[in-house]
Amino acid sequence: MAESAKLSGTGDPASGSPRRRATILDVAAAAGVSRQTVTRAINDMPGISVETRSRVLDAASALAYRPSRFGRGLVTGGDRQLGLVVSDLRNPYSPELASAIVRRAAADEWSVSLVDIGLSGAAERVLSALQAQVDVVVGYLGEWAPEWESRFSATPLILLDAGSDSPHPGVLLDPADAIEELAAHLAAVGTRRPVVLDASEPPAASGRGLAMVAALERRGLSPELVHAAASTPEHASAVAAQIIRRASPPDAILAFNDLMAFGVLSACRHAGLDVPRDIRVAGVDGLSIGTLVAPTLTTLAVDFDEVARHTLELAVALSEPDPEVDAHRVVAHRLVLRESA
Structure with missing residues (x-):
């Protein structure tokens, strides 16, 4: 019998090397048979002995081999x-x-x-x-x-x-470049008191929230990062309702995602604020519904x-x-x- 095939990445997961999926050739080498014999054994086809079929199936099990549906489709049909x-x-x-x-x-x-x-x-x-x-x-x-x-x-x-x-x-x-563009735009139109509304539990912050803060700081602004417990319109609306009632409210809110931005828009509407005259709002994701709300939502869109x-x-x-x-x-x-x- 041929020596068992050695698969890269099937050892210590902590090594960082990617796990390679076992192929039909690995099974054939481990069982000491041809590729065609592996196909017959896996698909329960005639033409091989019970002993050979058992040896192939044991090798396939040891290697965690799982035949692709595409490969089986060549024999049995199927997408x-x-x-x-x-x-x-x-x-x-x-x-x-x-x-x-x-x-x-x-x-x-x-x-x-x-x-x-x-x-x-x-x-x-x-x-x-x-x-x-x-x-x-x-x-x-x-x-x-x-x-x-x-x-x-x-x-x-x-x-x-x-x-x-x-x-x-x-x-x-990767929203990095789009975040920089948004920060540059907000600085250019006169934003002075921006807030980043993150989906995180204080004092932690998401990578996206930190990137927004850093981009605004590079434009000479001093953004505040505030937290919502979940990335939902309801949580965002509740937090926004508090910060827009301050004596010196923000003039821009950058939300973690579009859903949270919708919640911010709702809070602004209930407070009687005009968007974007009193406060600008932006989200992330590019959801289609952003074109149907009033005002339509500025966003960092995913293709x-x-x-x-x-x-x-x-x-x-x-x-x-x-x-x-x-x-x-x-x-x-x-x-x-x-x-x-």
């Missing part, structure tokens, strides 16, 4: 399957992202299964079921990303906006179609292992100036 994970479908961000990925997936002949691990209340069960049904999982796993590494590693994972230091392939959303394109390219690279493909992609936000600022 490639993408599992999309979101955290809250009540947030308009999730369906906008999902619709872009579904459109791109359909064009590339993939099917999509969508799960919400935030609303399900049973994230482990949902993820376990999903990984058994799809070739690749993509999405926002948050605290569940390390769990995937240790328990669901046979199915490749693409993380969205997980950070450039993530060991997993992914698509990073969801670009995110979808990178996601499907990575999905193909993982389902048909290609070491030459860049596993970490970046999509930059862009400043969209509308009435609110």
Whole structure:
């Protein structure tokens, strides 16, 4: 029997080296058989002995090999399957992202299964079921990303906006340049008392909130960072209602996301403030609904179609292992100036 194949990245996860998915060639080498024999054993086809089939299946199990649906489709038929994970479908961000990925997936002949691990209340069960049904999982796993590494590693994972230091392939959303543009614009139109409304528990601050503060400081301003316990319109409206009643209220509020910006607009309306004459408001994400509120919302917009394109390219690279493909992609936000600022 041939020596077991050694897979890069299947050792210590703390080493930082990326985990490579075992291929059919790895199984063939470990079992001492041909690729065609592995195909016959995995798909329960005739033409091999019971002993050989058992040896192949044992090797596949030891290597955590999971045949891609695309590969099986060559034998049995069927589309490639993408599992999309979101955290809250009540947030308009999730369906906008999902619709872009579904459109791109359909064009590339993939099917999509969508799960919400935030609303399900049973994230482990949902993820376990999903990984058994799809070739690749993509999405926002948050605290569940390390769990995937240790328990669901046979199915490749693409993380969205997980950070450039993530060991997993992914698509990073980068607002840095757009934040600088927004800060420059606010300084140019005479902003003097800006507030950054962050989605964080004090005294901590998000990376996005800190970037907004730093960009404004580089323009000679002294922004205040205030905290909302959650990134929702309700929490943002409550916090904004307090700060706009001050003796010296802010003349601009930069919200962590568009949903929070909608809450700020609501608080301003109830306080009788004119936006943007009395106070300017901006958000982040570029949600479509931002064009329907009054005033229309200035935002740092994500190109969801670009995110979808990178996601499907990575999905193909993982389902048909290609070491030459860049596993970490970046999509930059862009400043969209509308009435609110």
